[in-house]
Structures are given as C-alpha cells and as structure tokens.
Amino acid sequence: MDTFKKLKSFFWPYKRLLFISLLALLFVTGITVVYPIVLQITIDEVVLGERYPLIPFLAFGFIVIMAVKGLATYFHQYLGELFGIKSVYDLRNALYKKLQKLSFKYYDNAKTGDLMSRLTSDVESFRAFLSFGFSSVVRITLIILISLGVMFYYSVPLALVTMASMPFLVVVTARFDKQVHPAFRGVRKSLGRLNTRVQENVSGIHTVKSLSREDFEIGRFANSNQNYRDHYLHTASIWAKFFPLMELLGNISVVVLLGYGGHLVIQGDLQPGELVAFFSLVWYIVWPLTDFGFVINQFSQAKASGERLLEILEQREDIQEITNAKKQTQIKGHVTFEDVTLTYVEEDDAALKSISFDAPPGKVIGLIGATGAGKTSITQLITRFYEPEQGSVLIDGHPVQQYGLKTLRRNIGFVLQEAFLFSTTILENIRYGNPDATMDEVMDAAKRAQAHDFIIDMPNGYETLLGERGMGLSGGQKQRIAIARAILINPRILVLDDATSAVDMETEFKIQKALREVMKGRTTFIIAHRISALKHADEILVLEDGKVVERGVHENLLKNGGTYQRIYDIQYQDQDTVLEKHPG
Numbered sequence: 188m189d190t191f192k193k194l195k196s197f198f199w200p201y202k203r204l205l206f207i208s209l210l211a212l213l214f215v216t217g218i219t220v221v222y223p224i225v226l227q228i229t230i231d232e233v234v235l236g237e238r239y240p241l242i243p244f245l246a247f248g249f250i251v252i253m254a255v256k257g258l259a260t261y262f263h264q265y266l267g268e269l270f271g272i273k274s275v276y277d278l279r280n281a282l283y284k285k286l287q288k289l290s291f292k293y294y295d296n297a298k299t300g301d302l303m304s305r306l307t308s309d310v311e312s313f314r315a316f317l318s319f320g321f322s323s324v325v326r327i328t329l330i331i332l333i334s335l336g337v338m339f340y341y342s343v344p345l346a347l348v349t350m351a352s353m354p355f356l357v358v359v360t361a362r363f364d365k366q367v368h369p370a371f372r373g374v375r376k377s378l379g380r381l382n383t384r385v386q387e388n389v390s391g392i393h394t395v396k397s398l399s400r401e402d403f404e405i406g407r408f409a410n411s412n413q414n415y416r417d418h419y420l421h422t423a424s425i426w427a428k429f430f431p432l433m434e435l436l437g438n439i440s441v442v443v444l445l446g447y448g449g450h451l452v453i454q455g456d457l458q459p460g461e462l463v464a465f466f467s468l469v470w471y472i473v474w475p476l477t478d479f480g481f482v483i484n485q486f487s488q489a490k491a492s493g494e495r496l497l498e499i500l501e502q503r504e505d506i507q508e509i510t511n512a513k514k515q516t517q518i519k520g521h522v523t524f525e526d527v528t529l530t531y532v533e534e535d536d537a538a539l540k541s542i543s544f545d546a547p548p549g550k551v552i553g554l555i556g557a558t559g560a561g562k563t564s565i566t567q568l569i570t571r572f573y574e575p576e577q578g579s580v581l582i583d584g585h586p587v588q589q590y591g592l593k594t595l596r597r598n599i600g601f602v603l604q605e606a607f608l609f610s611t612t613i614l615e616n617i618r619y620g621n622p623d624a625t626m627d628e629v630m631d632a633a634k635r636a637q638a639h640d641f642i643i644d645m646p647n648g649y650e651t652l653l654g655e656r657g658m659g660l661s662g663g664q665k666q667r668i669a670i671a672r673a674i675l676i677n678p679r680i681l682v683l684d685d686a687t688s689a690v691d692m693e694t695e696f697k698i699q700k701a702l703r704e705v706m707k708g709r710t711t712f713i714i715a716h717r718i719s720a721l722k723h724a725d726e727i728l729v730l731e732d733g734k735v736v737e738r739g740v741h742e743n744l745l746k747n748g749g750t751y752q753r754i755y756d757i758q759y760q761d762q763d764t765v766l767e768k769h770p771g
C-alpha cells in the first residue's frame with residue numbers, strides 16, 4: 188500500500204473519474220442482479236399466476252433496464268480507462284523527466300533493457316491495475332455480496348447449501364494463484380531476456396557479421412525463444428486446468444442446488460421462479476471468485492511495478508544546481524583545476540589524483556597518456572558530469588558548481604571519437620544543440636566543418652534521413668557532422684576527445700582542417716593518443732595512472748627523457764627509420 192501512497196500524486200488528481208466510473212459500476216452490478224429477479228417475477232407472478240397481459244410491460248421494463256445497463260457500462264469502462272491512462276501519462280512524463288536529470292553516475296550502472304522495460308511494461312502493468320484492477324475488486328465484492336443477499340432473501344436454507352461449495356472454490360483459486368503468479372513472473376522475465384537478445388543483436392550487428400557469428404546468434408536466440416515458449420506453455424497449462432475445475436465445482440453447486448431446491452419447490456417452501464433465479468445467482472458468485480485470483484495477481488504485479496518505478500523517481504540527483512546559480516553570465520573560457528581528485532567507485536583507486544593546471548581563454552591544452560590514465564575524466568569534470576572528491580574546478584575563477592548546468596554545458600562543446608547521431612535528418616542533427624539556428628548558420632557551420640560538400644551530394648541534402656546512430660554515413664562524415672554541431676553552439680570551451688583516431692589519413696586531414704577552424708578563439712582540450720594531433724598545444728599534460736607526470740610544450744617535453752619522449756620515439760621511430768633508409 189505504501190507504493191500506491193507514494194505514487195498517489197499521479198492518480199489522485201483524477202479521482203473524480205474513478206468515482207464516477209465506480210458509481211456507474213454500482214448500476215451495472217445492481218442491474219446484473221436484477222436480471223434473475225425479473226426472471227423470477229416472470230415465472231412466479233406472470234406465468235404461474237396466469238397474468239399474461241403483464242408480459243408486454245415486463246418486456247418493455249426489461250429493455251429499459253438493459254439500456255440503462257448499457258449506458259452505465261459505457262461510462263464505467265470509458266472513465267475507468269481514462270482514469271488509468273491520464274494517470275500514467277503524467278507518470279511516464281515524470282519518469283522521462285527524471286531520467287534526463289539523473290547524472291552519469293546513475294547511467295554507469297543502469298541497463299538500457301531494464302530501463303526500457305520499466306518505462307513500458309511496468310508503467311503498463313500499473314495502468315492496467317488503475318484502469319481495471321481496482322474496479323474489479325469493487326465489482327467482485329459487490330456482485331458476490333448482492334447475489335448472496337438476494338439468495339438469502341429467497342431462501343436461507345438453500346442459500347446455505349449452495350454456499351457449501353464456496354470454501355472449495357476459494358481454496359482452488361488460492362492454490363491456482365500460488366502457481367500462476369511465479370509462472371507469470373517467469374514469462375515476463377523470459378520475455379525480457381528475449382527482448383534484450385534482439386536489442387543487443389541489432390545494436391551489435393556489425394560485430395556479429397564481421398566475426399561471422401550469425402549461426403551462434405541464431406542458436407542463442409532459439410534458446411531464449413524456446414525458454415519463452417516453455418514458460419508460456421507451462422502457464423497456459425495451469426490456466427487450462429483451472430477453468431474446467433472451477434466449472435466443475437460450480438456445476439456441483441448447481442446439482443446440489445437443483446436437488447435440494449427441487450425438493451423445496453415440491454414441498455411448497457420455494458417458488459419455481461426463485462429456483463431459476465438461484466440458478467443464475469450461483470454463477471454470479473462462481474465466476475467473480477475465479478476472477479479474484481486474477482485481480483490479486485494484477486495487484487501484486489502493479490505493486491511490484493510501482494516499486495520499480497519509484498526506484499527511478501526517488502533516485503537521488505547527485506548533480507544539482509545551487510539556488511542562486513549563475514545563468515546569464517558570459518563565460519570567457521578560463522579553466523583552472525586546483526588539486527583535483529576524482530574517485531568513481533568508492534572502493535576503487537582514484538581516477539584522478541591531485542590534478543592542477545591553468546588554461547587561460549583561447550589556449551590549447553593537450554592531454555596524452557595510456558588508456559585509462561584519466562584524460563576523459565578531466566574533461567568530464569569541466570562539464571560537471573561528475574563531481575570531484577577533492578579540490579576545485581574553476582571557470583573564469585568561479586567553481587563550476589556556481590553556474591547553472593545549462594549555462595555551463597552550453598558553453599562547452601564536445602567532439603568525441605564516436606559521434607552520436609540521432610535517427611532524424613542531417614539538418615536536425617546539426618541543429619541539435621541550437622534548435623533556433625537559421626539555415627544559413629547551419630550551412631556556414633557545415634562548410635567550416637568540411638561537411639557541406641558531401642551533404643549536398645546526398646539525395647535529399649540537409650533533409651536526408653539518417654538511420655539509427657547515423658547509419659548510412661562513414662565514420663569521417665559522422666565526425667564532421669558532429670563538428671558542425673559543435674560549431675553551431677559556439678562554445679567557449681571545446682573538448683576534442685580522440686576526435687581523429689577512427690579515420691583514415693585523408694579524412695583526418697580534412698577533420699584537422701575543420702577542427703582548426705572550430706578551435707579559433709576557444710579554450711580547447713585535445714585528448715589524443717597520437718602526438719601529431721596535439722604537438723602544437725600551448726601546454727601538454729602527460730598523464731599516468733591519474734597523475735600528471737610531465738607538462739610543458741612539445742619541444743621541451745621532447746628533451747625531458749620521460750614518458751612523452753618515449754611515446755614520441757615509438758610513434759616516430761618507424762618514420763625516421765624509413766626516412767633514414769630513403770632520404771629525400
């Protein structure tokens with residue numbers, strides 16, 4: 188119940204819809220029970236009492252009642268759905284909003300498939316309970332109570348005899364629920380695995396094909412598929428046994444009812460019409476009881492789903508804006524690190540250890556070092572993607588925490604090794620960080636990024652639709668679109684993270700040209716494995732195991748006899764050997 192209480196703010200505003208739907212339900216249930224009563228009156232008063240002229244009135248009355256029932260059913264059904272769908276509309280939006288706010292730290296441990304299933308099937312199961320589950324509880328309780336009431340009104344002994352089979356029905360339903368609940372959970376888990384298989388396969392289709400693992404993947408999918416089929420069949424067999432069993436128990440009640448009821452009629456203690464009414468009323472108790480297990484199941488699923496949704500909604504946002512954050516400031520791009528230490532995971536070794544440097548506006552800082560040395564981590568602190576454990580990261584002399592997150596991030600442009608493009612037009616992709624940019628501005632950015640020529644060569648130019656993650660473009664083309672995107676936001680600080688490592692020499696030349704254009708007048712951080720990419724930097728920081736082990740300009744570092752010189756020797760040795768062998 189706690190789960191529902193915590194999620195109350197999403198469904199309670201629509202309580203009016205629920206109440207009207209329940210009121211309509213009251214009518215529907217009431218009228219359902221009126222049906223056997225009308226039958227009883229027809230038999231006992233009209234047929235046996237030979238008052239045939241009443242038949243047209245009864246028939247007309249019956250039609251009116253059924254019309255009212257139809258109308259009430261419409262309101263109950265529609266408003267119930269409306270209640271559920273409006274509530275989860277808000278809930279889904281709130282979840283998505285929260286996901287946009289959660290920091291990288293959260294996403295480091297989150298699984299895409301799991302998040303997807305929370306936002307779709309968990310929300311759906313919650314909606315199903317709001318729309319139908321809750322009113323089912325009310326409907327079942329009402330119909331059983333009213334039917335029992337009518338039965339006891341007609342004949343107490345016959346009602347008691349008919350009720351004798353109820354405990355068996357309850358036991359069967361409870362046992363069924365115990366079996367079917369885990370079976371259902373199995374089906375859902377298995378379906379989740381099946382989805383993950385497909386999702387991973389589609390995302391990794393390049394790897395699968397290039398390593399010729401199609402047959403292996405087909406086999407793996409077949410296994411997951413078989414697992415899903417087995418779970419489903421197991422559940423189906425439980426269901427299949429349950430219904431005939433309930434029907435059998437119901438029919439035993441009917442036999443007892445006919446035997447004892449017939450005896451009462453012969454004795455003159457019960458009217459024939461009342462016996463016929465009993466016959467209908469018995470099923471009004473048996474079938475709702477059957478549903479009861481299903482509703483309990485729906486309730487426990489909704490509760491479990493609600494808990495999974497709350498886990499997202501209540502997740503702590505570890506990167507937050509302070510109340511008086513600077514939002515209108517013009518950032519110049521002076522980046523300073525003072526004794527910064529960063530630890531990602533508590534038990535792990537620090538990823539950055541006492542890093543200090545100063546990057547005045549417009550200067551170029553090169554970051555080099557083995558993989559895992561901490562180069563990317565430095566840039567992620569400037570944008571406040573993570574928070575340092577110790578020390579300060581300053582922009583224009585103020586700690587980054589003092590800036591509004593949007594202001595801060597709008598002023599920092601990233602060009603990453605793997606450019607992420609959305610499955611929309613090239614135009615939308617370039618404009619992503621600055622949706623208000625005019626077409627002229629977009630084209631200008633694309634020209635400066637050396638992307639304009641290949642874009643206009645495409646069938647639909649800037650309106651060309653890209654596949655998922657930019658499928659259909661080469662690595663170098665994607666990279667240049669990403670550069671155009673960075674130019675368009677006109678950032679004061681630019682981060683080029685291994686931006687040219689994934690392309691051939693000719694494309695690298697084009698990209699370097701584009702990058703030189705975009706770097707003009709901006710503080711730039713170049714992360715590179717190749718010395719050629721950063722040797723012109725104003726300061727180069729050589730990182731090793733989270734520490735700065737050397738710093739300076741290219742020419743000085745070459746004479747240091749340290750790590751930088753070693754990297755240089757490795758990268759240029761072959762070239763020199765070649766030059767020695769083939770001078771000129």
Ligand SMILES: Nc1ncnc2c1ncn2[C@@H]1O[C@H](COP(=O)(O)OP(=O)(O)OP(=O)(O)O)[C@@H](O)[C@H]1O
Pocket residue numbers: 295531532538556557558559560561562563564565
């Ligand atoms: N999100 C994270 N969670 C936990 N540990 C991380 C995370 N990101 C990086 N690390 C760890 O921090 C260290 C520094 O990583 P970082 O990505 O900054 O290195 P890098 O020098 O940029 O490496 P590369 O050249 O391979 O990109 C590594 O040991 C890495 O395993």
